[in-house]
Amino acid sequence: xxxxxxxxxxxxxxxxxxxxxxxxxxxxxxxxxxxxxxxxxxxxxxxxxxxxxxxxxxxxxxxxxxxxxxxxxxxxxxxxxxxxxxxxxxxxxxxxxxxxxxxxxxxxxxxxxxxxxxxxxxxxxxxxxxxxxxxxxxxxxxxxxxxxxxxxxxxxxxxxxxxxxxxxxxxxxxxx
Amino acid sequence: xxxxxxxxxxxxxxxxxxxxxxxxxxxxxxxxxxxxxxxxxxxxxxxxxxxxxxxxxxxxxxxxxxxxxxxxxxxxxx
Numbered sequence: 001x002x003x004x005x006x007x008x009x010x011x012x013x014x015x016x017x018x019x020x021x022x023x024x025x026x027x028x029x030x031x032x033x034x035x036x037x038x039x040x041x042x043x044x045x046x047x048x049x050x051x052x053x054x055x056x057x058x059x060x061x062x063x064x065x066x067x068x069x070x071x072x073x074x075x076x077x078x079x080x081x082x083x084x085x086x087x088x089x090x091x092x093x094x095x096x097x098x099x100x101x102x103x104x105x106x107x108x109x110x111x112x113x114x115x116x117x118x119x120x121x122x123x124x125x126x127x128x129x130x131x132x133x134x135x136x137x138x139x140x141x142x143x144x145x146x147x148x149x150x151x152x153x154x155x156x157x158x159x160x161x162x163x164x165x166x167x168x169x170x171x172x173x174x175x176x
Numbered sequence: 177x178x179x180x181x182x183x184x185x186x187x188x189x190x191x192x193x194x195x196x197x198x199x200x201x202x203x204x205x206x207x208x209x210x211x212x213x214x215x216x217x218x219x220x221x222x223x224x225x226x227x228x229x230x231x232x233x234x235x236x237x238x239x240x241x242x243x244x245x246x247x248x249x250x251x252x253x254x
Binding site (some may be wrong): 064065067069098128129131132133 | 182192194210214217218221224230
């Protein structure tokens with residue numbers, strides 16, 4: 001079997017300890033913990049009330065408000081990390097290379113909060129109350145999908161299902 | 177501006193992520209405000225929610241501007 005090599009040319013990260021590679025790494029080296037009380041949903045009845053959430057993330061720094069509304073949070077995080085990696089790599093998508101650039105980004109579950117909210121809408125209001133964006137906001141391939149649309153990448157678009165890893169810490173950008 | 181018109185404009189701003197000054201009575205959701213067909217479906221759902229009415233699909237298709245939305249809501253509320 002021939003040796004096949006992978007070259008990493010850019011990094012990006014949105015983590016519980018930072019909204020970029022530099023900030024996350026600095027905090028990791030400083031021994032700072034990203035674990036804190038959970039504030040994103042009501043944890044009153046849960047025995048465990050802390051977790052390692054992403055904090056102070058402003059999606060509008062990378063995605064317009066209108067587009068962001070149509071994406072669940074896992075897509076926001078994935079795109080923010082990928083945009084940082086693409087900038088770090090100095091990757092420019094052109095007509096000449098667009099079909100040679102693919103995207104492969106993984107997520108643990110995908111848009112679970114969005115799926116729950118959609119089901120709540122269905123239970124309280126019936127099928128008419130399900131948003132037309134229910135599927136594209138929540139399915140797991142939509143970090144890859146939205147990113148490839150943003151940049152015009154036309155190569156192989158993959159989504160990786162990574163059930164044991166937290167979605168906001170896992171992404172991989174492959175340049176074919 | 178009627179209360180209904182002000183509320184409709186507010187919903188359009190929120191749903192389509194546009195600036196309030198772009199949302200004139202005659203602005204077309206699709207041609208002027210950048211909505212696509214799915215955006216307009218969701219916009220109509222937001223109008224139904226806000227004005228507690230049900231807008232049938234065949235009526236929803238005819239609502240393409242703020243003015244038309246206001247006219248429709250007035251017609252069902254009167």
